[in-house]
Amino acid sequence: MAQPLILLDSVCFAYGRHKALHDVxxxxxxxxxxxxAGPNGAGKSTLLKAIAGVxxxxxxxxxxxxxxxxxxxxxxxxxxxxRHYPVNVGQVAAAGLWPELGSFGRMGPTHKAKxxxxxxxxxxxxxxxxxxxxxxxxxxxRLLFARLLVQDPQVLLLDEPFAAVxxxxxARLMQLLLRWHGQGRTIICVLHDLMLIHKYFxxxxxxxxxxxxxxxxxxxxxxxxxxxxxxxxxxxxxxESQTHGGPHDAV
Amino acid sequence: xxxxxxxxxxxxxxxxxxxxxxxxxMIVLASAPMGVFMSLRRMTLVGDALAHALxxxxxxxxxxxxxxxxxMTLGGLVAALVVAGMAVFLTRTTQIEEDAAFxxxxxxxxxxxxxxxxxxxxxxxxxxxxFGDILAIDEASLALVAGVTCATLVGLAVLYRRxxxxxxxxxxxxxxxAGHPLTxxxxxxxxxxxxxxxxxxxxxxGTLMAxxxxxxxxxxxxxxxxxxxxxVPLSVVLAALCSYVGLLLSYHAGVPAGPAIVxxxxxxxxxxxxxxxxxxxRNYLQK
Numbered sequence: 001m002a003q004p005l006i007l008l009d010s011v012c013f014a015y016g017r018h019k020a021l022h023d024v025x026x027x028x029x030x031x032x033x034x035x036x037a038g039p040n041g042a043g044k045s046t047l048l049k050a051i052a053g054v055x056x057x058x059x060x061x062x063x064x065x066x067x068x069x070x071x072x073x074x075x076x077x078x079x080x081x082x083r084h085y086p087v088n089v090g091q092v093a094a095a096g097l098w099p100e101l102g103s104f105g106r107m108g109p110t111h112k113a114k115x116x117x118x119x120x121x122x123x124x125x126x127x128x129x130x131x132x133x134x135x136x137x138x139x140x141x142r143l144l145f146a147r148l149l150v151q152d153p154q155v156l157l158l159d160e161p162f163a164a165v166x167x168x169x170x171a172r173l174m175q176l177l178l179r180w181h182g183q184g185r186t187i188i189c190v191l192h193d194l195m196l197i198h199k200y201f202x203x204x205x206x207x208x209x210x211x212x213x214x215x216x217x218x219x220x221x222x223x224x225x226x227x228x229x230x231x232x233x234x235x236x237x238x239x240e241s242q243t244h245g246g247p248h249d250a251v
Numbered sequence: 252x253x254x255x256x257x258x259x260x261x262x263x264x265x266x267x268x269x270x271x272x273x274x275x276x277m278i279v280l281a282s283a284p285m286g287v288f289m290s291l292r293r294m295t296l297v298g299d300a301l302a303h304a305l306x307x308x309x310x311x312x313x314x315x316x317x318x319x320x321x322x323m324t325l326g327g328l329v330a331a332l333v334v335a336g337m338a339v340f341l342t343r344t345t346q347i348e349e350d351a352a353f354x355x356x357x358x359x360x361x362x363x364x365x366x367x368x369x370x371x372x373x374x375x376x377x378x379x380x381x382f383g384d385i386l387a388i389d390e391a392s393l394a395l396v397a398g399v400t401c402a403t404l405v406g407l408a409v410l411y412r413r414x415x416x417x418x419x420x421x422x423x424x425x426x427x428x429a430g431h432p433l434t435x436x437x438x439x440x441x442x443x444x445x446x447x448x449x450x451x452x453x454x455x456x457g458t459l460m461a462x463x464x465x466x467x468x469x470x471x472x473x474x475x476x477x478x479x480x481x482x483v484p485l486s487v488v489l490a491a492l493c494s495y496v497g498l499l500l501s502y503h504a505g506v507p508a509g510p511a512i513v514x515x516x517x518x519x520x521x522x523x524x525x526x527x528x529x530x531x532x533r534n535y536l537q538k
Binding site: 053054074075076082087091092098099102104133 | 291426
C-alpha cells in the first residue's frame with residue numbers, strides 16, 4: 001500500500017470542555033481527492049485546521065510527509081473573514097506569493113504576470129483595483145481560489161468552498177478542483193453538499209466527532225454512511241457516538 | 252491680526268509651543284499607523300484599557316523615585332505588562348472574554364493609581380498624570396518620544412506586510428508562513444510597540460489622552476480612503492493636522508493643550524463618520 005501523505009493518529013481536540021475531535025485516525029494518500037462530510041458540529045473544520053497545523057491536537061498527532069512541508073494551501077470558511085477589510089483584489093491575490101516573497105520581497109514582472117493569470121483563470125480579470133468589500137460572495141470566493149492558484153501548493157485544504165456561492169461559481173471552481181486533482185495534487189475538502197460529493201469526490205471521510213467511516217465514496221453510499229435520505233444529524237446522537245467504537249450503521 | 256500672527260507666530264515666538272508641536276508631530280508619525288492597525292485588529296478598547304493601566308505604575312514610580320522620566324516610563328511599562336499578562340491568564344483559564352478581563356483589570360489599576368496619588372499626593376498632580384501637559388515637555392521627554400518613534404517605525408516596517416495579511420486572514424498566514432520565527436511573534440511584537448507608544452505619548456498627553464492621537468485620526472482616515480496603503484499615510488497627515496489645530500486652539504482660546512488636541516481629533520473623527528467618502532452615514536443614506 002502506498003505510503004500515506006497525511007497520517008492522523010488518535011487526534012483529539014477540545015474547545016474548553018466541548019470535545020470537537022475524539023480519537024480521529026485516518027490517512028490521505030498523495031493525489032487523492034477527498035470530501036470530509038458530516039453533520040454540523042462534527043468537527044470537520046477543526047480536523048482541517050489540525051491538518052493545516054493552525055491548531056495542535058491535544059492528544060494524538062498529525063504526521064505530514066516531509067515533501068509537503070511549506071506546500072500546503074489552506075482556505076478557511078469565508079464567513080470567518082472580514083469582508084470589508086481595506087485591501088483590493090490584486091493585493092489579496094498577491095498574498096499567494098508569500099512563500100516566494102515573504103515579508104520583504106519585491107514583486108517583479110513575473111510575479112505580476114502570475115497574479116494577473118490567476119485572476120483571469122477565475123474570471124476576475126480587470127478587477128485588480130477593486131476593493132474586496134465591493135465583491136459578491138461568489139466573486140470573493142473566486143478571489144480566494146486565485147490566491148491559491150498563485151500560491152501553487154501541493155496539498156489543498158478547503159473548508160466549505162461552495163457555501164454562499166452562486167451556481168456558476170460553484171461549477172467553475174469545481175472544474176478548477178478537478179484540474180488540480182488531474183495535476184496530481186492532494187485535495188481535502190469539507191463539504192455538506194452530498195450531490196457534489198457523490199458526483200465528483202472519489203474518496204470520503206465521514207466525521208461525527210470521530211471517524212464514522214472512510215474510503216471510496218460509492219462504498220460509503222452503499223453502506224448508507226452517506227445517504228441522500230439520511231439526516232446527517234443522526235450520526236451525532238450522543239448515546240451512539242459515545243458507546244460504540246466501530247463504524248456506525250445509520251439505517 | 253495677520254494670518255501669520257494667527258497661524259505661525261505662536262510657534263515662532265515661544266519655545267514651549269515649538270517643543271509641543273515637535274513632540275506631537277513625532278508622536279503621530281508612529282502612533283497614527285499603530286492606530287490604523289489597532290482598529291483593524293479590533294484592539295481599540297484593549298488599547299484604552301492599557302493606557303489606564305499605566306497609571307499605578309507611574310504613580311508608584313513617582314513615590315519611589317520622584318519625578319524621574321525614566322522611572323515613570325519603566326513603572327508605566329511594568330504596570331501595562333502586568334495587566335496584559337493577567338488579562339491573558341484570565342482569558343485562557345476562566346470563562347470570561349478578553350474585553351471583560353481587561354475591564355476588571357484596568358478599573359482595578361486605575362483605582363490603585365488614583366489611590367496612590369491621593370494618599371501620597373505631594374509633588375504629584377493627578378490632573379497632570381491623567382491629562383498630561385504637552386506645553387511643559389522637556390528635552391528628556393522629547394528624546395524619549397523621538398526614540399520610541401524611531402523604534403516603532405522600524406518595527407512597523409518589519410511587521411507591515413504580516414500585519415496586513417494577518418488582519419485579513421490569520422489562518423492563511425499561519426499556514427504559508429509556518430516555521431518562520433516571526434510568525435508566532437507578530438501579535439506580541441505589535442503589543443509591545445503599542446505599550447511603548449502609550450508610555451511615550453503618556454508623557455505628553457497623559458493617560459486619558461494617550462489614545463486620542465493614536466485612534467481618532469486613524470478612524471477618521473478610514474472614512475476617506477478605502478485601501479490600507481492610503482489609509483496609513485492619511486492617518487499621519489490627519490493626526491499632524493489635529494495636533495497643529497489643537498495647539499492653536501489651546502494658544503488662542505487659553506484652554507489646556509491635551510484636551511484641545513483630542514477635542515479637534517474627535518470632532519474630525521465624528522465629522523468623517525457623518526460625511527466621509529467611504530462607509531459613512533452619508534453613504535448609508537445614499538443606499
